[in-house]
Amino acid sequence: MATEAALPAAKGWSESVRPYLERAPLAALLLGISSGFPYAMIGATLTTRLSQDGFEKSSITAFSLAFLVYNLKPLWAWVIDAVRLPGIGRLGQRVSWIVLTAALVMLAVGNLALVDPQHVGQSPVGQFMIWFGLGREGEFAALFEMAVGAVLVGFAGATFDVVIDAYRIEILKPEQLGVGSGMSQYGWRIGSAGAGALALFMAARQGWEAGYLACALFALPAVIAAFWVGEPERHREAVKREGRPGIVAGIVGPFTEFFSRHGAWLVLLFILLHKIGDTLANLTLRLLLNDLGFSNDEIAIYDVGIGFWAYLIGIFIGGIIYARLGMKRSVLISLILMAISNFSFALLAAAGHSNWGLAGAIGFENIASGIGGVVVVAYFSALCDLRFTAAHYALISSAASIVGRFLTGTTAGAMMEQFGNVNFYLFTVVAALPGIILFWLMMRSGLVDSSVGTAGTAREGDAQA
Structure with missing residues (x-):
């Protein structure tokens, strides 16, 4: 067994670009498009819809609770690994789940499309409310119906994400994980921005119902990718070698397998620590810009405009760096770059109101974040065991985001006031x-290589994706 880090790197930059055009990374792009659109449906799009329908701001912001469902997906992610679907299960474990969850997302978005803020009971959820005596006229009943609809979209979208992440990891060969992660992130941006724009465009002309129903079609690219590539051979071979986990093994197995690895607790510590500094900086950026007196126009041009394109460039660079330098060096470089990007914000805070300073800091930070987003996601993908890919990645990604956001979200503002910008x-x-030093020590000790799961290793006899 050879780890991903031992695989040969591309010989030149042109050779590093070519993998973006291979079938598996192109399929990852399609998967990302479908992954991004449900998030947009319960994000800015729903906020705009509720605002235009005259709901109070306090009621609208409460809908952000629907996003909590995404953080809870490890609770049921094991089902995707352990349960074979009746009937359509003959398509394969991953393909059948993609088809089912795509249908669930489309139904959930369709239900949300039919919700009428003025009349309870227009949607299927509203009909259930009436049957159970919960449907009453008024703003509260309408909000409750829409809230249930939003949570259903969140649950279906989170489950769709679990399947998509597992499928993406399994169709990619170990050396493709960086490029595939980059293509997936490109797709996510296309899906979320495209669905949000389409919903607004359709709503202005034919109403919100038509807008949401049209956006439901964004679930189809993942289905197309699944039938184009087929059942992941690497997952199929792993199940053939080790056996498919049952219910109990599906729940317990991901934990026992991961913590049986040498140095697993240090790897978990890195997952928890690696993004705290970056999250602190990004959570407070708009506060800094307001303190420095930047106008809304300047923020839109530099933070949103330059930042968006710089991030896309960073994603592309991250895929190339991963393919050219390998996993360990690319992750370490990305961690260092993200720390330097935080220092650029300290320089901006010291310089004061400077458009050139803002452009430089925002551009550098987003390129660094794009690179880090690709190579770190690729590393986390490589940590998965192919028998438990869905559960492993859901657990790893949730641990990486929940802890960092909780710790920094509850302290960042107070620390900024206490320390000064x-x-x-x-x-x-x-x-x-700490994240940089820990990963460097893991590299020196060989722990990065030894902690990688079967998703990040190549075996003789494994089918090529």
Whole structure:
């Protein structure tokens, strides 16, 4: 068995670009498009819809709770690995689940499309409310019906994400994980932005119902990818060698398998720590820009405009770096770049109101984040065992986001007020150092290689994806 890091790197930059055009990374692009659109349906799109329908701001912001469902997906992710679907299960474990969850997402979005804020009971959920005596006229009943609809979209979208992530990891060969992660993130941006724009465009002309129903079609690219590529051979071979986990093994197996690896607790510590400094800096960026007196136009041009394109460039660079330098060096470089990007915000805070300074800081930060998003996601993907890919990646990605957001979200503002802007951003650089040092030590000790799961390793006899 050879780890991904031992696989040969591309010989030149042109050779590094070519993998983006291979079938599996192109399929990852389609998967990303479908993954991104449900998030948009319960994000800015739903906020705009409720605002235009005259609901109060306090009621609208409460709908952000629907996003909590995404953080809870490890609770049921094991089902995707352990349960074979009756009937359509003959398509294969992953393909059948993609078809089912795509249908569930389309039904959930369709239900949300039919919700009428003025009349309870227009949607299937509303009909159930009436049957159970919960449907009454008024704003509360309408909000409840829409809230249930939004949670259903969140649950279906989170489950769709679990299947998509597992399928993406399994169709990619180990050396393709970086490029595939980049293509998936490109797709996610296309799906979320495209669905949001289409919903607004259709709503302005034919109403929100038509807008949501049209956006439901964004679930289809993942289905197309599944039938184009087929059942992942690497997953099929792993199940043939080890056996498909049952219910109990599906729940317990991902934990016992991961923590049986040498140095698993240090790897978990890295997952929890690696993004704290970056999250601190990004959560407070708009506060810094307001303190420095940047106008809304300047923020839109530099933070949103330049930042968007810089992030896309960073994704592309990240895929190339991963293919050219391998997993270990690319992850370490990305961690260092993200720490330096935090230092650029400290320089901006010291310089004051400077459009050139803002453009440089925003551009560098988003390129660094794009690179980090690709190579770190690729590393986390490589940590998965092919028998438990769905459960493993759901657990790893949730641990990486929940802990960082909780710790930083509850302390960032107070720390910024206490330290002052310059010192606060210098502190975010210091907060990034433990993750960098820990990963460097893991590299030196060989722990990065030994901790990689079967998703990040190549075996003789494995079918090529």
